[in-house]
Amino acid sequence: MEQKLEAIRAAATQAISSAPSIDELESIRVKVLGRKGELTAILRTLGELSPEERSRVGQKSNQIKAELEAVLESRKADLLDSRINETLKEEWLDVTLASAGASRAFEPGRLHPLSQIQYEIENIFTSMGFTVLDGPEVETDYYNFEALNIPAHHPARDMQDTFWTEDGNLLRTHTSAIQVRGMERLKPPFRVIGPGRVFRYEATDASHENTFYQVEGMMVDRDISVADLIYFMKVLLKEIFGREVAIRLRPGYFPFVEPGFELDIHCLICDGKGCSVCKQSGWVELLPCGLVHPNVLRYGKIDPDKWSGFAFGLGMNRLIMMRYGINDIRHFQSGDIRFLRQF
Ligand code: DAH
Numbered sequence: 187m188e189q190k191l192e193a194i195r196a197a198a199t200q201a202i203s204s205a206p207s208i209d210e211l212e213s214i215r216v217k218v219l220g221r222k223g224e225l226t227a228i229l230r231t232l233g234e235l236s237p238e239e240r241s242r243v244g245q246k247s248n249q250i251k252a253e254l255e256a257v258l259e260s261r262k263a264d265l266l267d268s269r270i271n272e273t274l275k276e277e278w279l280d281v282t283l284a285s286a287g288a289s290r291a292f293e294p295g296r297l298h299p300l301s302q303i304q305y306e307i308e309n310i311f312t313s314m315g316f317t318v319l320d321g322p323e324v325e326t327d328y329y330n331f332e333a334l335n336i337p338a339h340h341p342a343r344d345m346q347d348t349f350w351t352e353d354g355n356l357l358r359t360h361t362s363a364i365q366v367r368g369m370e371r372l373k374p375p376f377r378v379i380g381p382g383r384v385f386r387y388e389a390t391d392a393s394h395e396n397t398f399y400q401v402e403g404m405m406v407d408r409d410i411s412v413a414d415l416i417y418f419m420k421v422l423l424k425e426i427f428g429r430e431v432a433i434r435l436r437p438g439y440f441p442f443v444e445p446g447f448e449l450d451i452h453c454l455i456c457d458g459k460g461c462s463v464c465k466q467s468g469w470v471e472l473l474p475c476g477l478v479h480p481n482v483l484r485y486g487k488i489d490p491d492k493w494s495g496f497a498f499g500l501g502m503n504r505l506i507m508m509r510y511g512i513n514d515i516r517h518f519q520s521g522d523i524r525f526l527r528q529f
Pocket of ligand 1: 359360361362402403440442443446474475476477497498499500
């Protein structure tokens with residue numbers, strides 16, 4: 187038994203000191219010390235030995251185990267060192283180059299695609315007389331829900347899984363909170379948009395994120411109708427996509443609008459023929475919107491008998507994904523420079 191141990195020790199030490207890579211080291215470790223390893227197998231048979239043999243073999247195995255672990259660690263450190271040295275050789279940088287006038291092409295920074303689209307949307311709407319408003323990311327129940335005609339216990343609250351703070355506030359689940367703040371600040375008639383970051387307590391996948399970006403829009407004036415809504419949405423889409431985009435309206439339920447709609451656009455990825463992005467339907471849901479509910483106007487101290495309005499909530503991530511054919515929403519927050527460089 188002890189000879190066998192010595193043989194394992196010798197073979198393993200030799201293999202470890204000549205292992206060419208960290209992966210190789212790991213497979214040696216598994217082969218000798220792993221759950222089904224050679225040394226482990228011996229330790230498992232200890233119970234069958236006589237007491238004094240058991241103590242001798244046990245001690246020796248443990249000693250060899252400790253020794254091999256130490257050799258493994260030290261070889262691993264050496265391999266890591268040489269890997270770092272190689273990387274340094276390949277990726278060295280002469281910090282004096284630029285100042286010496288022999289600089290390589292200078293690569294300027296870029297705006298994140300979400301910032302780019304936000305500024306574009308702001309430009310489109312400000313040119314049509316809209317004001318850009320901001321609001322806090324940590325909101326109160328009142329601005330995020332109650333004043334939008336979503337009272338406590340209303341089932342619509344389930345549509346928006348919410349991050350609550352310990353003091354009873356929340357991370358806003360939509361930029362619609364900004365329209366409430368807008369109504370408080372402005373006297374009708376007015377036109378506002380409110381871009382911003384929103385949060386949902388949600389499992390993430392290719393089309394769901396816990397953090398994403400929306401633009402809220404609201405116009406309040408006399409006799410606003412669905413025709414006004416459609417006009418502004420068509421202008422927006424034409425500017426963003428650089429061409430006329432076919433749209434359709436379907437009824438959609440949101441407590442803060444009546445009637446409410448889902449505005450779909452003709453799928454730009456497949457030109458309406460049917461693809462995975464539009465789930466073979468040829469249409470993509472892009473812009474929920476509607477005419478502002480009288481209760482919401484009342485919360486905003488606006489008389490619904492005199493004034494009416496439309497509102498919409500645009501998902502900016504979705505819009506960019508449509509424009510560039512991006513298939514996974516998680517790219518936006520990945521921080522992956524290869525993704526960001528494309529914009
Ligand atoms: N706030 C809604 C959401 O995040 C989107 C929305 C729907 C906004 C309809 C609106 C609207 O202004 O009229 O799901």
